[in-house]
Amino acid sequence: MHLGVLVFSSLLYVTTFALDNGLMRTPPMGWLAWERYRCDIDCDNDPKNCIRHNLFIDMADRLFEDGWRELGYVYVNIDDCWSSMERDKQGRLQPDPKRFPGGIKKLARYLHDRGLKLGIYGDMGTHTCGGYPGTPLDKIQIDAQTFADWEVDMVKFDGCYSNATEQEQGYPLMSKALNATGRPMGYSCSWPAYQGGLPPKVNYTQLGEICNLWRNYGDIQDSWGSVLNIVDWFFENQDILASVAGPGKWNDPDMLVIGDFGLSMDQSRTQMALWAIMAAPLFMSNDLRTLSSGARFILQNKVAIGINQDALGIQGRRIVKEKSGIEVFWRPLSNNASALVFFSRRNDMPYRYKTSLHQLKYTTGSYKIYDVFTEKTATLKDSTDFVVSVNPTGVVMWYVSAPGKLGLRQFYSGGKLIGPAYDAEENALPHGFL
Amino acid sequence: MHLGVLVFSSLLYVTTFALDNGLMRTPPMGWLAWERYRCDIDCDNDPKNCIRHNLFIDMADRLFEDGWRELGYVYVNIDDCWSSMERDKQGRLQPDPKRFPGGIKKLARYLHDRGLKLGIYGDMGTHTCGGYPGTPLDKIQIDAQTFADWEVDMVKFDGCYSNATEQEQGYPLMSKALNATGRPMGYSCSWPAYQGGLPPKVNYTQLGEICNLWRNYGDIQDSWGSVLNIVDWFFENQDILASVAGPGKWNDPDMLVIGDFGLSMDQSRTQMALWAIMAAPLFMSNDLRTLSSGARFILQNKVAIGINQDALGIQGRRIVKEKSGIEVFWRPLSNNASALVFFSRRNDMPYRYKTSLHQLKYTTGSYKIYDVFTEKTATLKDSTDFVVSVNPTGVVMWYVSAPGKLGLRQFYSGGKLIGPAYDAEENALPHGFL
Numbered sequence: 001m002h003l004g005v006l007v008f009s010s011l012l013y014v015t016t017f018a019l020d021n022g023l024m025r026t027p028p029m030g031w032l033a034w035e036r037y038r039c040d041i042d043c044d045n046d047p048k049n050c051i052r053h054n055l056f057i058d059m060a061d062r063l064f065e066d067g068w069r070e071l072g073y074v075y076v077n078i079d080d081c082w083s084s085m086e087r088d089k090q091g092r093l094q095p096d097p098k099r100f101p102g103g104i105k106k107l108a109r110y111l112h113d114r115g116l117k118l119g120i121y122g123d124m125g126t127h128t129c130g131g132y133p134g135t136p137l138d139k140i141q142i143d144a145q146t147f148a149d150w151e152v153d154m155v156k157f158d159g160c161y162s163n164a165t166e167q168e169q170g171y172p173l174m175s176k177a178l179n180a181t182g183r184p185m186g187y188s189c190s191w192p193a194y195q196g197g198l199p200p201k202v203n204y205t206q207l208g209e210i211c212n213l214w215r216n217y218g219d220i221q222d223s224w225g226s227v228l229n230i231v232d233w234f235f236e237n238q239d240i241l242a243s244v245a246g247p248g249k250w251n252d253p254d255m256l257v258i259g260d261f262g263l264s265m266d267q268s269r270t271q272m273a274l275w276a277i278m279a280a281p282l283f284m285s286n287d288l289r290t291l292s293s294g295a296r297f298i299l300q301n302k303v304a305i306g307i308n309q310d311a312l313g314i315q316g317r318r319i320v321k322e323k324s325g326i327e328v329f330w331r332p333l334s335n336n337a338s339a340l341v342f343f344s345r346r347n348d349m350p351y352r353y354k355t356s357l358h359q360l361k362y363t364t365g366s367y368k369i370y371d372v373f374t375e376k377t378a379t380l381k382d383s384t385d386f387v388v389s390v391n392p393t394g395v396v397m398w399y400v401s402a403p404g405k406l407g408l409r410q411f412y413s414g415g416k417l418i419g420p421a422y423d424a425e426e427n428a429l430p431h432g433f434l
Numbered sequence: 435m436h437l438g439v440l441v442f443s444s445l446l447y448v449t450t451f452a453l454d455n456g457l458m459r460t461p462p463m464g465w466l467a468w469e470r471y472r473c474d475i476d477c478d479n480d481p482k483n484c485i486r487h488n489l490f491i492d493m494a495d496r497l498f499e500d501g502w503r504e505l506g507y508v509y510v511n512i513d514d515c516w517s518s519m520e521r522d523k524q525g526r527l528q529p530d531p532k533r534f535p536g537g538i539k540k541l542a543r544y545l546h547d548r549g550l551k552l553g554i555y556g557d558m559g560t561h562t563c564g565g566y567p568g569t570p571l572d573k574i575q576i577d578a579q580t581f582a583d584w585e586v587d588m589v590k591f592d593g594c595y596s597n598a599t600e601q602e603q604g605y606p607l608m609s610k611a612l613n614a615t616g617r618p619m620g621y622s623c624s625w626p627a628y629q630g631g632l633p634p635k636v637n638y639t640q641l642g643e644i645c646n647l648w649r650n651y652g653d654i655q656d657s658w659g660s661v662l663n664i665v666d667w668f669f670e671n672q673d674i675l676a677s678v679a680g681p682g683k684w685n686d687p688d689m690l691v692i693g694d695f696g697l698s699m700d701q702s703r704t705q706m707a708l709w710a711i712m713a714a715p716l717f718m719s720n721d722l723r724t725l726s727s728g729a730r731f732i733l734q735n736k737v738a739i740g741i742n743q744d745a746l747g748i749q750g751r752r753i754v755k756e757k758s759g760i761e762v763f764w765r766p767l768s769n770n771a772s773a774l775v776f777f778s779r780r781n782d783m784p785y786r787y788k789t790s791l792h793q794l795k796y797t798t799g800s801y802k803i804y805d806v807f808t809e810k811t812a813t814l815k816d817s818t819d820f821v822v823s824v825n826p827t828g829v830v831m832w833y834v835s836a837p838g839k840l841g842l843r844q845f846y847s848g849g850k851l852i853g854p855a856y857d858a859e860e861n862a863l864p865h866g867f868l
Contacts, residue, residue, distance in 0.1 A: 038783055045821075065629065221781040222826050224658060224696075240481040262658075262781060265726075266695045292699075294728075347696060350830040351474055352480065387479070392656050392695040 021184045024212040025247040026309040027281045028154065028186055029066075030075025031059050032119070035220055035255045035285035036181065039081040039130045049287075051081050054098035055106055062288035064114040066296075071305055073184075075154055076111055077283065078104075078117030078429035080130040087133055088349035092146045108151040119154035120147055124170040125162030134161055137170055141177045148160060148181035155185050161192040164201075167191050175210035188252065188281075189214040198237060206249070213250040213281050216241065220254035222262040224393060226347075227271050230254065234278060235318040235329075245279055245282065245315040252281050259295035263285070266394030268298050269373055273341045273397040276308035277316035277329045303372045303399055307331065307339045325392060326353045328360060337401040339372075344390040351390050357382040358398075372397040442519045443560060458646040459681040460743040461715045462588065462620060464509025465493050465502075465552070468652055469689045469719035473515040473564045477533060483721075485515050486533035490541055493773040496722035498548040500730075505739055509588055509620075510545055511553030512538075513716065514564040521567055526580045527556070542585040553588035553620070554581055558604040566714030568595055574607045575614075582615035589619050595630040600637075601625050609644035622686065622715075623648040632671060638678035647684040647715050650675065654688035656696040658742040658827060661705050662779075664688065668712060669763075677714055679749040686715050693729035695718035697730045700828030701730050703807055707775045707831040710742035711750035711763045737806045737833055741765065741773045753794065762794060771835040773806075778824040785824050791834075799836065806831040813837075 003422055033051060043050040053217040060076050060207055063069050087097075088094045095104050100377075110119040121332060122143055135143045135157075159167055173190045178185050189211035195201040197216040209213050217233050220226050230253050234241060245251050258268040272408060275282060284299060291299075316331025316339065326343035332338050340360065344351050362382045369378045373396075380386060388396045438678045442518045467485060476582040477484040481715025494503060494510050497503050507545055517537075522528045527688050529538050542552040557568040557578055569591070581589055591608055605625045612619050623645035631650040639647050651667050664687050668675060679685050690709060692702040709716060718733060725733075732738075750773065759779035766772050775793065777786050791801060803812045807830075822830045 036783055041782070049783075186760065212848075222783070223781040226781065259783075261700045261828055262698055264696055264698050264701075267698075292728075294726075347657040348697075349470055349474070349483075349656070352476075394695055 005291065021179060021186070021212070023184055023186045023248065024250065026072075026214065026313065027250050027279055027313065029282040029305075029309075030077060030078060030284070031071040031073065031288065032062065032075075032115070032121070032156075032283040033076040034079035035257055036083070036260060036287060037079075037285075039083055041096070041099065047349060052096075053107060054108055057110060060111050060116055060290050063116055065074055066288065067300060071116055071136060071300055071302065072309060073282070073284070074115065075117045075119050075283065076158065077121070077154065079121045079156065080123075080128050080158070081132060082121065083128075083132045085132065090367060091131060091139070091142055093135075093143055097160060104150040104152070107232070108120075108153075112151065115160075116191070117153035118150045118151070119155045119156060119188075119323075120150070121158065121176075122147075123158040123160055123162075124167055124174065124191070125158075125160050125415060127161045129158055129160035135170075135174070136162075137173065140170060140173045140422060141180075144174060144177035145181055147178070147185060148183040151183070152185055152255050154188065156188040159190045162194075164195060167194060172206070172210050186212045188212065192216045193218065197233075198240060204240070208244055208246070208249040212248055213252045215252045215254060217253065220257060222257050222260045224267045227257065227263065227267065231274055238317045240280050242315040242317055245313065247313040250279060250281055250313075251315065253278060255283045255285040256299065257285060258299055259284065259288075259291045264393065265294050266391045268295060269397070270343060270393060270395045272301065272304050273372070273395045274329065274343070276304050276397075277331045277339060277341055279308065279310070279313055279315045279331070282308060298373075301372060302382050303370065304397065307333060310334055320355075324351060324352075324353070325350060328355070330360070333399075335401065337399065340398040340400055342388045342390050342396040342398075344392055344394060346392045348385070350392070350394075352387050353383055353390055354387045356385045362400075368401045370399040370401075372399055443527055455613060455620070455646070457618055457682065458504075458684065459670050460682050460745065460747065461713055462509055462647065463506040463716040463739075463743075464511060464551070464553070464718070465490075465497065465507065465722065466509075466511040466513060466590075466689055469574040469656065469691055470694060470721060471513075471719075473531070475515055475533065476660035478839065484572045485512075486530075487536060487541060491544060493722050494548060494550055496543050497550055499732060499787035502722070502723065503549055505734055505736065506743060507716070507718070508549065509551045509717065509751070511555070511588065511590065513555045513590065514557075514562050515566060517562075517566045518557065518564065523738060525576055527567060527569075527577055533543055538586070542587075546585065550583070551587035553622075554586045554592060555590045555592065556581075556608075557592040557594055557596075558608065558625070559592075559594050560602055561595045563594035569604075569608070569798055570596075571600060571607065572602055574604060575611045578608060578611035581612075581619060582617040585617070587619055587783070588622065591624060593624045596628075600630060601628060606640070606644050606651060610842070613726060617785050620646045622646065622685040626650045626803040627652065628683065631667070638674070642680070642683040646682055647686045649686045649688060651687065656691050656694045658697055658701045660693065661697065661701065665708055672749075672751045676751055678865070679747065681745075683743040684713060684715055684747075685749065687712060689717045689719040690733065691719060692733055693718065693722075694840055695723045698827065699728050699732070700825045703831070704777060704827060704829045706732050706735065706738050707806070708763065708777070709831045710831075711740050711765045711773060713742065713744070713747055713749045713765070716742060732807075735806060738831065741767060741806070741833060744768055754789075756787075758785060758787070760785060762789070764794065767833075771833065772790055774832040774834055776822045776824050776830040776832075777826060778826055780826045784826070786821050787824055788819055788821045790819050796834075802835045802837060804833040819867060 001372050009180050040050045054118040056076050083094055084094045084096050111118050125134040126136055127134045178417050193203040234253050241251050310333040312334050319330045320328035327343045329341040364382055366381050367381050474484045490510050516529055518528045518530050545552050550687045559568040560570055561568045605623050626636040627649040668687050675685050744767040746768050748766050754762035761777045763775040798816055800815050803814050824830050
C-alpha cells in the first residue's frame with residue numbers, strides 16, 4: 001500500500017508536465033449532448049432525441065450545413081450513457097451496440113470528413129454518473145488507447161464514484177495516458193468540480209499543466225437561476241480563477257443553454273456575453289435541428305465569438321458592482337482592444353446606467369465603440385459621460401478599440417478570419433446610440 | 435370616535451350590496467402600465483417610456499391597429515405616478531400638467547373614439563405607493579366623482595399608506611361612491627393583497643359584492659421566479675380562491691409579463707395558459723410598439739383567450755401534482771367542454787408524461803382534443819393512454835370537448851365571436867400528435 005502511494009506519487013510528478021498537446025489555444029467550441037439530452041436512451045419511444053449515432057449525425061449535419069463550423073463550433077461531443085453496460089472481452093469500453101451499431105470510429109470518420117471533431121466521455125471512478133462502466137485507475141491506459149484508436153479528438157473525464165485520493169491519481173494519469181497514445185486529444189477534467197473548485201483542495205497550477213479545460217462548479221441547468229448562480233460563483237472567485245486561465249487551459253462554467261426552453265432572449269445574450277468575457281469553452285447543448293432564429297442569431301454573433309476567442313486568452317473580470325443591480329465586466333483583448341459588458345440583475349424595467357470610460361479605469365483618450373448586439377458604432381472620449389440602457393437580466397456588450405487600430409478586423413475564430421465586422425472609421429457619436 | 439365607528443359600520447352594511455354595475459362578466463382584458471413602466475417620470479431623458487399622455491396614446495394605437503381590440507384587449511390602464519403632487523383648489527386630484535397637458539378626459543375620449551376603455555389608479559390611504567396624493571376616507575366621494583367626470587371606465591384602488599381599519603372602511607365606501615356617480619366603472623381592489631390574501635382576515639364574500647376584481651397577492655415582476663411564485667400561491671390556496679370567483683368578480687394574479695425581458699417562449703405560453711385556467715384578468719404590461727412576433731402570437735391566441743373568457747366564469751384548479759414535476763390543471767367550460775394544462779416544473783429536458791382522460795377523472799366516452807398552441811386536433815377515448823411531451827417550464831394546453839358539441843365555435847371574447855378555430859369533425863388520432 002505504501003509502495004503504491006510512492007509509485008503514484010512519482011507518476012504524479014511526471015504527469016504534472018505531461019500535457020503538451022498544443023490543443024485549444026483558444027477556448028474549444030462545439031456541441032455537447034448532456035444538458036439537452038441527458039441520459040435519454042429510450043430510442044423506441046423518443047427516436048429523435050435518444051443518445052445514439054443518429055443524434056450526433058444530425059447535429060454534425062447542422063454544424064456543417066448551417067454555418068456553425070466556419071464560426072469555430074467544430075466539436076461534436078458525446079456525454080454519458082453512450083456505452084454498453086459491459087466492457088468487451090479485451091476489457092475495452094464499447095458503445096451500446098443497438099444505439100451505435102457502427103461504433104464510435106465510424107462516427108469520428110463522419111465528423112472528420114466534414115471538418116468536425118469528436119469528443120467522448122469517461123469517468124474517473126468505478127461507474128459513470130449515469131451508472132455505466134467507469135474508468136478506475138487500472139483502466140486508464142486501455143481507455144485512453146481505445147479513445148485514440150477510435151480517432152476521438154477530445155475526452156471529458158467526469159468524477160462520479162471516486163474519492164479525492166483516486167482523483168488525485170487518476171486525472172494526471174489520464175493526462176499522461178492520452179499523451180502517450182500519440183493522438184492529440186483535448187482533455188476536459190471535472191476534477192475541481194468534485195473538490196469544491198477552490199484552493200487549497202484544488203491545485204490550479206497543476207490543472208493548467210495536465211488539462212486543457214476543467215469544470216470548476218456544478219452542472220448547468222436549463223434555467224436563468226442556474227446561469228446566474230454559475231455567473232455569481234465564477235465572478236465571486238475571479239481572483240483565484242482568472243489568473244489560471246490562458247491558451248490551452250481554460251476554466252469551464254459549463255454548456256451554453258441558449259436555444260433551449262428556460263432563457264429569454266435577453267438572458268440568452270447575457271450568457272453569450274459573459275461566457276465571452278470569461279474566455280469560456282462554448283459548447284452548445286441544444287437542438288440545432290429546431291433552433292429559433294433568435295437563438296441562432298445570438299450564438300452565431302461573430303464579434304461575441306471573436307471576443308471569446310481572442311488570441312491573448314486573458315479571462316475577464318467583474319469591475320463594477322452597483323447597488324442598483326448593474327454590474328460591469330471587462331476583458332482585455334489583443335491589439336489594445338477590450339470588451340465591456342454592462343449587465344442588469346433587475347427584474348423591473350430597462351435601467352439607464354450612467355458612467356464614463358474614465359470611471360471604468362480607461363486611460364485618457366478617444367475610443368471606438370462597437371455595440372456587439374445592436375451593431376452600432378461610435379467614438380467616445382474617456383471623459384465623456386454616457387448612458388447605457390440595460391434590460392432586466394440583459395446586457396449591453398461593447399467591443400472597445402483604440403483609435404488608429406484595426407478595430408474588429410483582427411477577429412479570428414477557429415483559426416479563421418471572420419471579420420471585418422466593423423470598419424474602423426472615426427464616427428461622431430450617433431444620435432440615439434447611447 | 436365611537437360614533438364614527440358606528441357611522442362607518444352602517445355605511446359598510448350598505449356598501450356590501452353596493453356593487454351592481456353589471457361589468458366584467460368575463461375577466462377584463464387590456465393593458466396596464468405598471469410592471470413595464472413603473473414610476474418612470476423622466477420624460478426629458480426617456481421620452482418614449484415615461485408615464486405621460488403619449489405613452490397611453492401609443493398603446494391605444496397599437497391595441498386599435500394591431501388586432502388586440504377585436505380579441506378583447508380593450509382597457510388601457512394608467513397606474514401610479516400619473517397625478518400632480520397637489521390636489522387642485524377644489525380638492526380634486528389632477529394629472530401632472532406637463533405629462534398630461536390635455537387632462538385625463540381628453541385621453542378617455544381618444545380611447546372611446548377607438549372602442550377602447552380607460553382605467554385609472556388611486557390609493558386607499560394618505561399617499562399612493564409612489565408617494566403621490568392618496569385617497570383617504572374623506573376624499574373617496576370627490577375622487578370617485580372626478581373619475582366619473584373624466585369618463586374613466588375602471589379604477590384600480592391600491593392600499594399603500596392605510597391600515598386595516600381604514601381599508602375595511604374605504605374599499606366598500608369607494609365601491610358605493612363609484613356606483614353613486616351613475617357611470618359604470620370597473621373596480622379593482624388591492625385590499626386582500628394588503629391583508630395576506632386569506633380568510634379570516636380577507637372576506638371574499640364581501641369582496642365579490644363590492645369589487646369586480648381584486649389583487650390577492652404580491653406584485654408580479656419580470657421573471658419566471660415571480661410567475662412561478664404567484665402560480666404556486668394561487669393553486670396552493672385554490673380551495674379558498676376558486677369558489678369565490680365568477681362573472682363580475684375575479685381573483686387577479688396580476689399582469690401578463692409576456693413580451694418583456696424575463697420569460698422564455700415556453701414560460702410565456704405557461705403564463706398565458708395558467709392565467710386562462712385561473713379565469714384571471716388579462717392585463718398585458720409590455721411595450722406593444724416593439725413586441726416580438728413570438729410574444730404576440732401567444733398573447734393573441736384565440737383559443738387561450740376563449741378559454742380565459744368562457745361564459746361560465748368558473749376558475750380552474752390543479753388536479754394532479756406529480757413527483758416528476760409534472761402538474762395538470764383543469765377548468766370546466768361552457769358546452770360540456772373543458773381545458774387541460776400539462777405543466778412541467780423541470781429544468782432539464784422535455785418530459786414524456788403518460789396518463790389518460792380516465793385518470794384525469796373524465797367520464798367514460800370519446801373526446802375531441804384541440805391543442806391550443808400547436809393547433810393539432812385528435813379524438814381520444816377516456817380509457818386510452820396517451821403521452822404528452824412537456825417542455826421544461828412549459829405547457830401543453832388542450833381544449834377538450836364532448837362529441838357532437840360545437841367544439842370551439844362558442845368562443846367569444848369581449849362579447850364577440852372569435853371562432854370557429856376548430857371544425858368539429860371526428861378525426862382519428864393523427865400520428866405524431868400525442
